[in-house]
Amino acid sequence: MSDSKRKSVAIVGAGPVGALAGLYFSHLGWAVTIYELRGDLRLPSNRTLGSGKSINLALSERGINGLRNIGDNEILLNKVLEFTIPMVGRMIHKGKIGEEGEGQDYDPVLGRFIRSADRALLNMQLLDALEEREGVELMFGWKLRGMKLQGPEGAEVEVVDAEGQTQTKIVNLVVGADGAHSAVRNQLQRHVRMYYEQTYINTLWCEFNIQPHPVTGDFQLSKNHLHIWPKQTQMFIAIPSMDKSFTCTLFAPEECFDAIKTKVDLITFFTEHYPDVLKIIGAESLADQYFNNEHLPLVSIRTGPYHYKDRCVIIGDAAHAMVPFYGQGMNAGFESVNVLMKHIRENPNDLGKALQDYTDERKPDAWAIVELAMRNYDEMRSGVTKRGYLLRKWVEEACAKWVPRLGVKTLYSMVSFGNDRYSMVLRKAESQGRAEERVFAAVLVAALAGAGYRAGIWRALQVGLRASVDAFMQRR
Known part of the structure; x- marks a missing residue:
């Protein structure tokens, strides 16, 4: 041309x-x-x-x-x-020194x-x-x-x-x-x-680095997970790098950053919330990174x-x-x-x-x-440890694996492993959430109706399960 x-x-x-x-x-x-x-x-x-x-x-x-x-x-x-x-998934850490964490696969059904x-x-x-x-x-x-x-x-x-x-x-x-x-x-x-x-949330972030193991030169955490330390109002995450280090980020309310003015303040904060991270990075390196790296806002x-x-x-x-x-x-x-x-x-x-x-x-x-x-953000810093979230995730994954005709998928899998339009994903997730609430309610009603009636409990469960399937099919 x-x-x-x-x-x-x-x-x-x-x-x-x-x-x-x-x-x-x-x-x-x-x-x-x-x-x-x-x-x-x-x-x-x-x-x-x-x-x-x-x-x-x-x-x-x-x-x-x-x-x-x-x-x-x-x-x-x-x-x-x-x-x-x-x-392959998230690794949820409680902060205890020596503990590996609890893995949550992103897609246990298809392995994506x-x-x-x-x-x-x-x-x-x-x-x-x-x-x-x-x-x-x-x-x-x-x-x-x-x-x-x-x-x-x-x-x-x-x-x-x-x-x-x-x-x-x-x-x-x-x-x-x-x-x-x-x-x-x-x-x-x-x-x-x-x-x-333009919206700023009341959260700042600061980046850290976990170097490879000083003796073996290997990763110091599982290399195939996104590591999260959820703490309700704040969290620390770590993502693996090709050089066997981890790029880490502390997300916390602005007042948390304002309260950390000295090295002692920083070590006290990490000792309380992330003692295992403190042990891995080391006090000197942690302080050097915190006070030299930027503390930046998050904008939407x-x-x-x-x-x-x-x-x-x-x-x-x-x-x-x-x-x-x-x-x-x-x-x-x-x-x-x-x-x-x-x-x-x-x-x-x-x-x-x-x-x-x-x-x-x-x-x-x-x-x-x-x-x-x-x-x-709410899910990552607190939801991943709640029983309700874990139950819903298990139900959605079980349905995707054993009853695929229902079309049930986790929101994360629809966002991260597909190319459906985001707006369609959001609508489907909201519709699916309402259907799941009806299912849980139907199962609960069936269980309560059958309580105390030994002879009729199986019938009650059958009714409840049938109502559950009907609720899912109505969503579609």
Whole structure:
């Protein structure tokens, strides 16, 4: 395709979502320019956290599907998966020194799992793949200054570097993949009557690291689990890394962080809540990490629409930032790229319709996963230890295994192991929850009705069980 006929896109943000979008557009034959405020992540001098992003990610089916559909015969997907660690479930810790914890498989029926992926490595793999593509230009150290979206020739972006030099470029489409504090979204709001909702929860997070065992060099915890120390109002988690370390995060109310002012305060806090973590990391290393790493807030964003005519669109956290408790942030971002490109392929000569269709489809799904992520915080920090949660999980898994015709699935499996729309998953989960409540009520009534009537108890149970099945079938 000649340069004069080739469509062009300017993508703001070279993180995983922006880089993936660049690959999709490149494989569609577009000329791609990607602007990134920070330096090239592949240079060791730029490879520091400092971005409010966790080092490790949970990669699940939606993210994998996004990599699967690039158009490269899954070459990049296979490279990415090679450097991930399967996590078959959660390992729940009570904090007692020497105890291994209690495993809770994500999918005991089919044995499916999520994967731990290194954010920086994944980002570098995407950037390397981009650099191999013809017609792709990577521009590091450039900040978006402004956009003009109503010109006759196309959308105009103006960028500036650290020295104050400016550049302008006219393209067919501008894509904002520049995170929760998106400059593109800010500019887009000048052209669109955009709903915008930003919510901070009363929780901060701080990252820690558990090094490999000092003698054996091996993992110090089970390598195939996401480890959780639930403490009702707070929690500590650990995710395995390829170098046999664990990336860990403390999530706690802001007042907890405010109360820890000295090393003694910190050791006292961990001795009370996470003594086994303190023993593994060590007091000196724990204090060094706590007082040198950032204590960052958690933000949730819902907005819409996501586009302006045929000139500009936002994706990823720029459109739907969420708290990290479902491990879906990057997965949802990759899925958004996949959905956007589906509509562009379906409307090759009508970009405006493609962007409108993208907004119409994606907005309810993005809002649904933002809500689900917020709900899952309560489950992770306290629900995973409650009998009601464990009973419901057991019932749903048993139904999925032994009575699959009922269509019962755990909410987690629908979110993490499938590609059904988030909004459909949310509706199904709510409907299933109501049906389960009717089932439990029917069984309880049958048991009570049969109590004291030895001769009739089996009949009562039969009635109750029949009512249970009827309740599930009515849900469908």
